[in-house]
Amino acid sequence: MRAGDRRPTLADVAAAADVSIALVSIVMRDAPGASAATRQRVLEVARRLDYQPDSRARLLRSGESRLLGVVFAVQHPFHDDMLTGLYDAADKIGYELTLSAVTPRRDERTAIGGLLQDRCAALVLLGPQIPAAELATLATRLPVVSMMRGVRHSAVDVVRTDDARGLHLAVDHLVALGHTRIAHVDGGRMVASAERRQGFRDAMRRHGLEAYGKVVVGGYGEEDGARAARELLIDPPTAVTTFNDLSATGLLDGLRRGGLDVPGDISVVGYDDSSFSRLAHIDLTTVAQDIDTMATLAVSRAVDRIAAAPVAHREIVIPPRLVVRGTTAPPPLPP
Amino acid sequence: MRAGDRRPTLADVAAAADVSIALVSIVMRDAPGASAATRQRVLEVARRLDYQPDSRARLLRSGESRLLGVVFAVQHPFHDDMLTGLYDAADKIGYELTLSAVTPRRDERTAIGGLLQDRCAALVLLGPQIPAAELATLATRLPVVSMMRGVRHSAVDVVRTDDARGLHLAVDHLVALGHTRIAHVDGGRMVASAERRQGFRDAMRRHGLEAYGKVVVGGYGEEDGARAARELLIDPPTAVTTFNDLSATGLLDGLRRGGLDVPGDISVVGYDDSSFSRLAHIDLTTVAQDIDTMATLAVSRAVDRIAAAPVAHREIVIPPRLVVRGTTAPPPLPP
DNA sequence: GCGACGGCCTAGAACGTTCTAGAGTCGAGG
DNA sequence: CCTCGACTCTAGAACGTTCTAGGCCGTCGC
Numbered sequence: 150m151r152a153g154d155r156r157p158t159l160a161d162v163a164a165a166a167d168v169s170i171a172l173v174s175i176v177m178r179d180a181p182g183a184s185a186a187t188r189q190r191v192l193e194v195a196r197r198l199d200y201q202p203d204s205r206a207r208l209l210r211s212g213e214s215r216l217l218g219v220v221f222a223v224q225h226p227f228h229d230d231m232l233t234g235l236y237d238a239a240d241k242i243g244y245e246l247t248l249s250a251v252t253p254r255r256d257e258r259t260a261i262g263g264l265l266q267d268r269c270a271a272l273v274l275l276g277p278q279i280p281a282a283e284l285a286t287l288a289t290r291l292p293v294v295s296m297m298r299g300v301r302h303s304a305v306d307v308v309r310t311d312d313a314r315g316l317h318l319a320v321d322h323l324v325a326l327g328h329t330r331i332a333h334v335d336g337g338r339m340v341a342s343a344e345r346r347q348g349f350r351d352a353m354r355r356h357g358l359e360a361y362g363k364v365v366v367g368g369y370g371e372e373d374g375a376r377a378a379r380e381l382l383i384d385p386p387t388a389v390t391t392f393n394d395l396s397a398t399g400l401l402d403g404l405r406r407g408g409l410d411v412p413g414d415i416s417v418v419g420y421d422d423s424s425f426s427r428l429a430h431i432d433l434t435t436v437a438q439d440i441d442t443m444a445t446l447a448v449s450r451a452v453d454r455i456a457a458a459p460v461a462h463r464e465i466v467i468p469p470r471l472v473v474r475g476t477t478a479p480p481p482l483p484p
Numbered sequence: 485m486r487a488g489d490r491r492p493t494l495a496d497v498a499a500a501a502d503v504s505i506a507l508v509s510i511v512m513r514d515a516p517g518a519s520a521a522t523r524q525r526v527l528e529v530a531r532r533l534d535y536q537p538d539s540r541a542r543l544l545r546s547g548e549s550r551l552l553g554v555v556f557a558v559q560h561p562f563h564d565d566m567l568t569g570l571y572d573a574a575d576k577i578g579y580e581l582t583l584s585a586v587t588p589r590r591d592e593r594t595a596i597g598g599l600l601q602d603r604c605a606a607l608v609l610l611g612p613q614i615p616a617a618e619l620a621t622l623a624t625r626l627p628v629v630s631m632m633r634g635v636r637h638s639a640v641d642v643v644r645t646d647d648a649r650g651l652h653l654a655v656d657h658l659v660a661l662g663h664t665r666i667a668h669v670d671g672g673r674m675v676a677s678a679e680r681r682q683g684f685r686d687a688m689r690r691h692g693l694e695a696y697g698k699v700v701v702g703g704y705g706e707e708d709g710a711r712a713a714r715e716l717l718i719d720p721p722t723a724v725t726t727f728n729d730l731s732a733t734g735l736l737d738g739l740r741r742g743g744l745d746v747p748g749d750i751s752v753v754g755y756d757d758s759s760f761s762r763l764a765h766i767d768l769t770t771v772a773q774d775i776d777t778m779a780t781l782a783v784s785r786a787v788d789r790i791a792a793a794p795v796a797h798r799e800i801v802i803p804p805r806l807v808v809r810g811t812t813a814p815p816p817l818p819p
Numbered sequence: 820g821c822g823a824c825g826g827c828c829t830a831g832a833a834c835g836t837t838c839t840a841g842a843g844t845c846g847a848g849g
Numbered sequence: 850c851c852t853c854g855a856c857t858c859t860a861g862a863a864c865g866t867t868c869t870a871g872g873c874c875g876t877c878g879c
Contacts, residue, residue, distance in 0.1 A: 156603075156625070158835055169859045174837060184857060199625070204601040205540040206835035209864050223567055224759060229558035233587035240590075245598065248583035252568035255575075263580065266539040268491075290491070290534070375765040402765045424559060430710040430737045493865055504829045509867060519827060541865035544834050824877080833868075842859075849852080 157198040166194040177202060204245070208268065215244050217451055218264030221275045222251040226395065226423040227438075228275050231296065234444030235273065241445075242452065261287065271451035274298075276340045281305075292454030294447050297438075298340040299464065306454065307464040308447040312341050313348030315436040315469040319390045319418040320352035322434075322471055327479045328388040328416065329358055334367035334377040334400060336392030345420065349390055367392055371399030378403025387415055387480035394419035394426040394435055401431070401476065412478035422472050432475035439467050492533040501529040512537060539580075543603065550579050552786055553599030556610045557586040561730070561758040562773075563610050566631065569779030570608065576780075577787065596622065606786035609633075611675040616640075627789030629782050632773075633675040634799065641789065642799040643782040647676050648683030650771040650804040654725045654753040655687035657769075657806055662814045663723040663751065664693055669702035669712040669735060671727030680727055680755065702727055706734030713738025722750055722815035729754040729761045729770055736766070736811065747813035757807050767810035774802050 159177070163170045168191060175182045176191040183191070208214045217239055221228040232248070239246050247267055249260040257279050264272060271292040277284060281300050287293050288304035295307050316333070323331055333349040336342030346364060353362035365380055367373045374396035381389065382404070391397040397419035401411055409415050419426055422437035446465050453460050494512070498505045503526060510517045511526040512535075518526070543549045552574055556563040567583070574581050582602055584595040592614050599607060606627040612619060616635050622628050623639035630642050651668070658666055668684040671677030681699060688697035700715055702708045709731035716724065717739070726732040732754035736746055744750050754761055757772035781800050788795050 160835080170835090171837080171860080172858060174835095175858090178837085180837095182857070187857080201600050203544070203603050203835055205603055206544050206864090207837075209538070209540045209544055209866085210835080210837045212837095212864075223564035224561065226559065229587075232558055232585055233589065236585065236587055236590050247602075248585060250567055250571065250583060252571055254568065255571050265536050267582075268538055268540055371760060371763045371765065375763070399763070399765055406765070425706060428706045428710070428734070430706065430734055430741070495865080505865090506829060506831095506867080507827085509865095510828090513867080515867095517827070522827080538865055541834090542867075544836085545865080545867045547834075547867095821879090822877105823879105825875090827872100827874085829872075830870090831868100832870100834866085836864085838861100838863075840860090840862100842857100844857080845855090847853085847855105849850100 156203075157200045158203070159200075162191065162195050162198055162200050165198060166191045213455070214268055214270045216247055216267065216269040217244055217448065218247050218249065218261075218267065218269035218272045219275070220249050220251060220257065220260045220264065220272065220277070223253075225276075226425060227393070227421045230424060230440050231275055231444060234440045235448060237441070238445040238448040242448065244448065244452065265290075270455045273447050273451055278340065292451055294451050294454075296443065296447055299344070303463060305463070306450050306460070308443050308450060309341070309464070309466060310438040310443070310469045311466045312344040312469070313351065315420060315438075316345050316348030316390060317352040317355075318469065318471040319420075319436055320349060320356065322473065322477065323388045323390070323416060323418065324356050324358070326388075326416070326477060328386075329480075330361045330386040331358070331388045331390065332363040332365055332381060332386040334365050334374060334381075334389060334391045334396055336396070337366060337368040337373070339369050339392065342392055345392055361386075367396050369393065369395065371395050371402075374399025374401075375403040378407060382407040382409070385409060385415055388417070388477070389415065390418045391420060394421045394423040394433060397433055397435070397476075398425070398431060401433070412476050414481055416477040416480070418471075418477060426474075434474045434477040435472050436469050437472045438469050443467055491538075492535045493538070494535075497526065497530050497533055497535050500533060501526045548790070549603055549605045551582055551602065551604040552579055552783065553582050553584065553596075553602065553604035553607045554610070555584050555586060555592065555595045555599065555607065555612070558588075560611075561760060562728070562756045565759060565775050566610055566779060569775045570783060572776070573780040573783040577783065579783065579787065600625075605790045608782050608786055613675065627786055629786050629789075631778065631782055634679070638798060640798070641785050641795070643778050643785060644676070644799070644801060645773040645778070645804045646801045647679040647804070648686065650755060650773075651680050651683030651725060652687040652690075653804065653806040654755075654771055655684060655691065657808065657812065658723045658725070658751060658753065659691050659693070661723075661751065661812060663721075664815075665696045665721040666693070666723045666725065667698040667700055667716060667721045669700050669709060669716075669724060669726045669731055671731070672701060672703040672708070674704050674727065677727055684725055696721075702731050704728065704730065706730050706737075709734025709736070710738040713742060717742040717744070720744060720750055723752070723812070724750065725753045726755060729756045729758040729768060732768055732770070732811075733760070733766060736768070747811050749816055751812040751815070753806075753812060761809075769809045769812040770807050771804045772807045773804050778802055 159170045159173045163173045249263045251260050273294045276297040285302040285304045293305050335346045353359050365377045367377045378400045419433045419435035422435045426433040426435050494505045494508045498508045584598045586595050608629045611632040620637040620639045628640050670681045688694050700712045702712045713735045754768045754770035757770045761768040761770050
């Protein structure tokens with residue numbers, strides 16, 4: 150068989166096995182209506198011809214498309230983790246995933262547009278940045294699940310972590326260790342940044358430490374953390390919470406270059422429990438989002454919507470948990 | 485319009501604009517055969533109805549599918565960079581990309597299988613790990629382009645960097661700075677690891693330094709680099725080349741923790757010019773693969789194969805270039 | 820005045836599936 | 850012996866598109 154050859158279709162298999170096309174279809178779908186013997190024979194022939202079903206024709210005909218479109222961004226380690234979870238979840242209930250990436254030169258609208266043409270049954274968006282109104286419009290066309298970003302609109306489903314609570318956990322942990330002067334490096338315009346910042350402020354207030362809490366402008370990446378480190382080095386607190394792990398690693402590096410020992414002089418807490426935060430030489434205390442639960446819920450919510458099943462809440466909020474590793478310790482004794 | 489509503493089709497637009505279905509199709513494809521006035525009117529109606537073409541039906545009918553399947557792996561920053569380049573390249577010539585990810589729990593065969601069902605016209609595989617024989621079998625069914633991995637089989641196209649040359653560049657740079665005792669942290673069983681290791685050995689020999697060259701077992705990730713650092717600290721060379729940037733950052737961190745100054749005591753060269761290697765606080769001297777060129781060539785090679793165009797060479801080898809940043813310097817003066 | 824031609828448009832057949840409706844066959848029950 | 854139901858199987862119509870063949874106008878060249 151050469152590359153240019155036409156790929157075998159149901160008709161080819163049917164002809165070779167001397168049965169009708171419909172019967173082959175039945176066998177392929179494992180649907181009732183064929184005897185064990187024929188089933189066997191058809192499968193045999195199909196395997197011999199190396200038949201592969203054409204999912205496009207299949208979906209075209211059968212309307213319901215068991216296809217979930219996922220929009221993710223490159224260079225976001227957390228998105229990669231979430232993709233892993235989504236594949237697992239979709240696989241478990243017999244759905245397929247089709248991916249569309251946001252890159253520095255390919256924006257979210259383009260990514261979504263591509264998926265719409267593929268006629269997927271629902272859209273799962275990882276940390277969408279487009280305006281809520283636009284998401285709402287989109288949601289009139291097909292079910293839309295926004296992950297990691299709250300959307301105040303009744304048409305859009307949301308699966309996210311309780312980010313405020315995540316920062317409560319981080320601050321509680323630090324306070325329990327004895328810290329009082331704690332700073333937060335925030336995520337700037339990033340999705341969820343506001344919730345985390347607010348969570349930090351609330352937690353500090355709850356401990357009566359609002360006077361000691363300081364928020365430093367940060368951002369998404371390592372360079373943002375490094376920049377924040379330079380700012381913090383002027384008058385270092387004894388502990389820092391951050392918007393995410395990437396920023397935290399930049400911060401770690403900047404603080405150490407500035408001559409501080411982590412966690413001896415200063416403690417650092419990340420956010421996301423990205424796979425690299427577990428690496429021995431980073432060993433970052435961090436707030437973990439429950440990826441598998443979130444992925445499972447996002448997929449099942451999308452599927453419920455596709456089936457037009459009534460769902461209880463538009464917004465599902467998952468509690469995070471704190472993963473204590475090596476970057477937090479009691480504050481240094483006052484000199 | 486509610487989410488459950490049927491999406492408008494060509495027939496809907498045709499009815500609303502009072503023309504034939506075929507004419508609407510012509511207008512949508514921007515094909516010749518419609519007057520400017522009608523074109524205008526049909527487009528108007530289509531926009532009003534919010535018509536979106538169904539790519540499945542389109543591809544089903546028109547056979548040739550302007551769809552390239554791409555298999556990439558999560559947690560590989562370099563793959564993300566390549567995806568960015570591939571989207572650009574495909575976009576430029578009017579092709580679509582459909583992505584399938586390899587995750588810790590979803591292997592390459594599964595990822596490829598998904599794409600085959602989508603009937604994409606060709607496959608682009610980023611650093612495929614499956615046996616060459618399997619790739620060859622696959623290539624009998626549709627054009628297959630392997631990126632970053634050489635495949636010694638006439639059926640599979642290859643677009644890769646001249647990795648041996650990449651290590652020559654790194655070693656030449658270090659030797660020019662005055663280094664003689666140079667180690668290489670290799671990539672273990674990773675794709676392209678052998679070429680880089682061999683390139684290192686050849687380059688050292690060319691400089692008459694084979695006696696000073698040492699190869700340390702490493703791997704893909706930061707932890708592998710950190711492990712190599714521990715080994716190297718026993719009797720440190722003055723410079724190290726690495727399999728990739730991720731491993732290099734782990735190495736950097738490990739060496740610094742071991743009390744060495746980079747680049748004062750020891751120089752480090754990475755490989756890939758990953759986006760994070762450019763970050764100010766990493767600032768890694770590294771070997772850059774020409775991502776855009778590779779992406780463009782991979783896409784056009786795939787397209788040539790789809791068109792059954794004769795192509796000159798099965799394997800396209802792109803020269804890398806060295807990006808000198810802050811982790812390399814002359815060796816310390818002997819005490 | 821007439822045939823040829825070009826511009827615009829349409830009908831209907833594909834594409835590879837799934838689904839609906841029904842046609843055979845066979846054994847059991849009356 | 851007939852009828853019924855269960856079980857296999859099949860024909861043919863969808864699905865939303867593109868493509869092939871043509872039809873119907875004017876206009877142009879003779």
